[in-house]
Amino acid sequence: MILLLTCFLYFLKYEYWWLFALAGVGASQTLILTQWPAAKYGTIPTLIILFVAVVSIADHFFEKSNSRIRDRMTTFIPADSVQLVTEEDIKNLPDPVLRWLRLSGAVGKPYIQSVEMKQKYEIKLREDQTKWFSARATQYSTIQPPAFLWSLEMRVLLFLPVKGRDSFQGGEGSMMFKMFSLVPIARATPDTEINQSALQRFLGEIAWYPSAALCPEISWEPVDDVSAKATMEFQGTKGSGVFHFDPLGNLKKFTALRYMDAGDKFVLREWQVEVIDTKEFDGIIIPSKCRATWKMDDGDWNWANFEVLEAKYH
Structure with a gap:
């Protein structure tokens, strides 16, 4: 459910969608581990979502750094x-x-x-x-x-x-x-x-x-x-x-x-x-x-x- 909400927020371009992604990845992988090895292949989409989330986090902080530089300039x-x-x-x-x-x-x-x-x-x-x-x-x-x-x-x-x-x-x-x-x-x-x-x-x-x-x-x-x-x-x-x-x-x-x-x-x-x-x-x-x-x-x-x-x- 959390991952579905994550996808919805991602397509809406909600700035902090990756917070839900991290929560969803944690919950999903926990369930996968409890059903290992039958559910082990579920780790693949989980890792893909994690990668996209990590990149988005890095992008978020990179843009925030740019904003701080600009704020100092406008001061x-x-x-x-x-x-x-x-x-x-x-x-x-x-x-x-x-x-x-x-x-x-x-x-x-x-x-x-x-x-x-x-x-x-x-x-x-x-x-x-x-x-x-x-x-x-x-x-x-x-x-x-x-x-x-x-x-x-x-x-x-x-x-x-x-x-x-x-x-x-x-x-x-x-x-x-x-x-x-x-x-x-x-x-x-x-x-x-x-x-x-x-x-x-x-x-x-x-x-x-x-x-x-x-x-x-x-x-x-x-x-x-x-x-x-x-x-x-x-x-x-x-x-x-x-x-x-x-x-x-x-x-x-x-x-x-x-x-x-x-x-x-x-x-x-x-x-x-x-x-x-x-x-x-x-x-x-x-x-x-x-x-x-x-x-x-x-x-x-x-x-x-x-x-x-x-x-x-x-």
């Missing part, structure tokens, strides 16, 4: 502000950046405090991988203080579910990916290389929240008529990258020397994100389709293609 968001980005604010920026901010629609609109996005990905986990893994991601970013939480769901080898997150908070970066939300397959904890790499990711992604170009943590210097170097320093972590534009001010790509995990060590390699297409969200024109590439010794590794499906600004 520091200032009250709603009507302060607008003005021509006076942007007048000292390099000309390519100035043209970009005007073209994006950021000038004349309120400073962005946070953005929440839904994204679609194609990912290659290895340089020699031929087929793409499809994935869905959500990202929440705050501007003051600079932070982001990116969470991903994908399946590898056709059916194995993987969940992961990448985050930047307080000047520190971290990353965790788990199969079935249970078995760690990749992990990075805060250190000099991880922190700098996460900061550079935040820096490149101001393309999605253009008014962040005016953050006090970011300084600009011109490179030429169509590119400018941005340097960001926050909580003891520092990194830089170059934004490349066309003559009109459309953002074309972001490049940076960024630390890459090479197995037993981190190595500096050029990281490039190219803008394939743009789209307007809430009156702001941002990159909607992009291609991410590592410049390797033996050629380019296009490891990710992604699309912004939704962007909500606050």
Whole structure:
């Protein structure tokens, strides 16, 4: 009876269905043991239900951990502000950046405090991988203080579910990916290389929240008529990258020397994100389709293609 109730709650997507599953598994297996060996094969469906329940428990706590990270981020968001980005604010920026901010629609609109996005990905986990893994991601970013939480769901080898997150908070970066939300397959904890790499990711992604170009943590210097170097320093972590534009001010790509995990060590390699297409969200024109590439010794590794499906600004 408990297992039937468990199935009903599972299909209703009740958050805590697994509590009933554990109770049902315990009761079922107790009865099976009393009728052993005649009922021994009943252990098989019981173990299947137990496995699904354990995975759901792991998934539950993984999502709760994400929620705690986001809650910490929202704690520091200032009250709603009507302060607008003005021509006076942007007048000292390099000309390519100035043209970009005007073209994006950021000038004349309120400073962005946070953005929440839904994204679609194609990912290659290895340089020699031929087929793409499809994935869905959500990202929440705050501007003051600079932070982001990116969470991903994908399946590898056709059916194995993987969940992961990448985050930047307080000047520190971290990353965790788990199969079935249970078995760690990749992990990075805060250190000099991880922190700098996460900061550079935040820096490149101001393309999605253009008014962040005016953050006090970011300084600009011109490179030429169509590119400018941005340097960001926050909580003891520092990194830089170059934004490349066309003559009109459309953002074309972001490049940076960024630390890459090479197995037993981190190595500096050029990281490039190219803008394939743009789209307007809430009156702001941002990159909607992009291609991410590592410049390797033996050629380019296009490891990710992604699309912004939704962007909500606050």
